[in-house]
Amino acid sequence: LEIDAAAIDDQAVGVQERLDAGTKKLTVKQADVAQQVAKVARIRIQVGQVALAQFQNRNLDTTAQLFFTEDTEGFLSQISTIEKVAENQNTLLQDFQAQQAQLADLERSAKVDVAALQAQGRELARLRKASDDKMAESKAVLARLTEEERQRIAAEERAAAEAARKAAEAADAAAAAEAARLKAATPETSTKSTTTTKAADQSDAGQQRATRTVQSTGKGAVAASFAKRQLGKPYRYAGNGPDAYDCSGLTSAAWRAAGVSIPRTSAAQSGSGQVVARSELRPGDLVFFYSPVSHVGIYVGNGVIINSPRPGKVVGYTNISRMPYAGARRPG
Numbered sequence: 001l002e003i004d005a006a007a008i009d010d011q012a013v014g015v016q017e018r019l020d021a022g023t024k025k026l027t028v029k030q031a032d033v034a035q036q037v038a039k040v041a042r043i044r045i046q047v048g049q050v051a052l053a054q055f056q057n058r059n060l061d062t063t064a065q066l067f068f069t070e071d072t073e074g075f076l077s078q079i080s081t082i083e084k085v086a087e088n089q090n091t092l093l094q095d096f097q098a099q100q101a102q103l104a105d106l107e108r109s110a111k112v113d114v115a116a117l118q119a120q121g122r123e124l125a126r127l128r129k130a131s132d133d134k135m136a137e138s139k140a141v142l143a144r145l146t147e148e149e150r151q152r153i154a155a156e157e158r159a160a161a162e163a164a165r166k167a168a169e170a171a172d173a174a175a176a177a178e179a180a181r182l183k184a185a186t187p188e189t190s191t192k193s194t195t196t197t198k199a200a201d202q203s204d205a206g207q208q209r210a211t212r213t214v215q216s217t218g219k220g221a222v223a224a225s226f227a228k229r230q231l232g233k234p235y236r237y238a239g240n241g242p243d244a245y246d247c248s249g250l251t252s253a254a255w256r257a258a259g260v261s262i263p264r265t266s267a268a269q270s271g272s273g274q275v276v277a278r279s280e281l282r283p284g285d286l287v288f289f290y291s292p293v294s295h296v297g298i299y300v301g302n303g304v305i306i307n308s309p310r311p312g313k314v315v316g317y318t319n320i321s322r323m324p325y326a327g328a329r330r331p332g
Contacts, residue, residue: 016238017264017265030110032106037103160318160319160322161316161317161318163319164304164316164317164318164319165304165316165317167301167302167303167304167317167319168300168301168302168304168306168317170302171283171300171301171302171304172300172301175301218284218332219255219258219259219260219284219331219332220258220282220283220284220285220330220332221283221284222257222258222259222284223251223254223255223257223258223260223283223284223298223331224254224283224284224298224299224300224306226253226254226257226258227250227251227254227298227300227306227315228300228306230245230250230253230254230306230308230315231306231314231315231316231317232314232315232316233245233308233314233315234313234314234315235308235309235310235311235312235313235314235315237311239308240252240253241253245308245315246308247266247295247296247297247307247308247309248264248265248266248269248296249264249308250297250298250306250307250308250315251266251269251286251296251297251298252264252269254284254298255284255331255332258284258332260331260332262286262331266288266293266294266295266296267292267293267294269286269288269296269329270286270288270293270296270326270327270329272329272331273286273329273330273331273332274329274330274331275327275328275329276328276329276330277328278325278328281299281328282299282330283298283299283300283301284298284299284330285298285299285328285329285330286298286299286328286329286330286331287299287305287320287325287327287328288325288326288327288328288329289320289323289324289325289326290323290324290326291324291326293326293327295307295309295323297318297320299320299328300317303319303320303321304317304318304319304320305317305318305320306318
């Protein structure tokens with residue numbers, strides 16, 4: 001039930017991400033609407049001025065107006081201006097109609113965006129309630145267990161976590177020892193020409209045995225190292241660190257520390273990066289679980305990941321065999 005709650009949390013994070021992006025888009029669109037309203041208002045004033053000038057002079061032709069005016073020079077200047085506006089009247093009216101149509105389109109689009117945001121808000125609330133309900137149900141189930149049963153479950157979880165920790169540390173130690181051995185076995189540049197074929201073959205064989213660990217010294221190693229520094233920090237819904245994480249918040253932060261941006265949710269991360277076979281996993285790889293994908297961890301070696309598992313738990317080691325394996329990806 002707690003795992004289900006964490007899966008729902010991951011979905012909710014995705015909805016929240018879309019909601020935030022939609023809100024920013026709507027803010028920009030609303031600013032565009034305001035600018036368009038102002039633009040249409042300015043053109044409307046210009047059109048009104050043209051119409052007013054035509055109305056005021058509708059009964060007198062230009063010759064008669066010139067005869068009765070006291071300011072001949074000013075009148076001629078005014079006539080020139082009015083005639084110039086008249087020449088552009090059709091263009092002005094067409095522009096006014098086009099800008100009005102554009103304003104109407106923007107307003108309709110903004111209205112659609114508002115409706116979409118409201119729907120996403122309702123979906124987010126539904127998911128959060130579903131997660132809370134799962135946690136409440138989990139607590140109710142635990143409350144029905146005997147103290148002996150609760151202690152047994154807790155002991156099994158501690159034993160599994162301890163075994164995973166030891167396996168990860170053994171992988172680290174083996175990688176460090178193999179790297180040191182290879183470094184010591186590598187001939188100096190000045191004596192390369194005297195290296196025997198047998199020694200080279202032995203070095204190649206050792207390098208093949210250590211390929212997976214030695215190759216993890218790039219960005220994947222940085223991501224794995226970051227994950228190790230987060231051990232013991234609590235799970236938190238939508239947690240991006242530095243004090244707490246959810247599963248995909250931890251993995252995205254780890255790869256961000258390595259200079260690589262990846263999607264925020266486990267489902268989105270499962271479609272990003274290079275597909276990796278289970279037998280070819282290297283430290284830093286993203287490992288996914290369940291179908292559909294709803295959980296992710298950082299591989300650290302020896303069949304172990306570091307992950308932020310679920311509400312009430314902390315970032316820790318987990319053997320990948322303890323959950324339904326769904327695949328792996330290598331970012332970068």
